[in-house]
Amino acid sequence: MDAQVIKIDTVDYPNPVIPKTDKYNFNTDFWYTIAVRAYAHEQFPQLLNQPAGQPFQTSYLNGLLFKINDNQISYRLQAAHFNDKITFDNECEGCLPKVTGKFRNTAFKVGVEKSVSYSRVQPYLGADLGFMVQKLSTKGYGNATVFAEDNKNAALISPFIGVKLYLISRLAIGAEANFNIAYTYQKVNNYEDDSFSNAPNQTKRYRWEYFFSPVAAITLQYSFGLINQ
Template identity: 75%
Template sequence: MRYILLTLLLCFGAGQLSAQVTRIDTVDYPAIVVPKKKRYHFNTDYWYTIAVRTYAYEQFPQLLNQPSGQPFHTSYFNGLLFKINDNQISYRLQAAHFNNDIEFDNECEGCFPKVTGKLQNTAVKVGAEKNLNYSRFQPYFGADLGFMVQKFSTKGFENSPVFAEDNKNALLFSPFVGAKLYIVPRIAVSAEANFNIAYTYQKVNNYSDHSFTGAPNQTKRYRWEYFFGPVAAVTLQYSFGILNQ
């Protein structure tokens, strides 16, 4: 009898154990989801860019007997920029014109310490820039080659003690660094600083009276000059022509 009871007990225990075992191929698991690569929808890749120079704070080549360390001049909305872009380098063409009345120190023996007159400076440059990344905020660097024409005249300034015209032409090499920020797709704000290395030809005409008539005393000279633009240009840029369809 006891063998029968022992057999029944073993069968009951085996049944309980088999009831707790679940076949792995009968269990339902949630489907494995692999997250998709996040796409960047803020496109900054365009073929062309046009820009307006809205602000600049910069130096110009030396005037008359101006001491070293030329003063800085401020200008607004006086330049244009055009760029052709690719995946690596942007090629650029720009022009700027400064036209304003200025006053500066004039260091020479027997000269008055201050000179007042009108300064006109026109610069045209071609160059290339390289972006460090292609995100919404893009630091960049590059260099420009250009030509500058400058004229300073005291004509029409009755309070100017120096009666002269200063004409200067210059070949320029201008390395620069900058950064631009896309406010919305296609529209960006950019700011850059440059350092200018110039080979200049200067012709100064000094007149004996304020009428700018008669034969002037004339001075001509060639020289190397260096001047700085801590804010060479703040530009508002518009880009068009999608580079990567």
């Protein structure tokens, strides 16, 4: 009798399934970011005859920031406005040692920002170029018999460093500090009374100034427009 032989060494078996380790993908790659400046603690260009080392001023909810990301660096556009009563030292012969007045400062800046990492916590650095307009008026604040207006314009460059923490994929909190190098034009008008009707004693000057913002901005940032979608 003939025996039937069956070969079994060519039988196909399904590939084994190896469970993969779950990996959480925290996507922070967005084209656009808009941010609100919630808090700042900063210096401004010198007022009147302030001594070196201007006082720091604190402000809340007074600025906006918009960023466009090209997947390498971010381009920034921002604006901020400070408007409050302040008191500061004033060093000059015959001046009051303390001056109080209404102070307003408006700044516009454009710049670039580079993140050091692209994780949930992202340190970053960069620089802004900007223009600043500020005005101080001591009228109505009881500064004896002399009243003054201090108007100043400044072109500036502001290197900065910061860090942002993504709370969720689209929402982050940022904090940054900057150092400002400014070329300023100052015009001071001193009046003999608070009517401002008399001819002022006027002073004008150009100069370089340097001031620091240890907390240039605490921001709440919202990103949108996924780059890889």
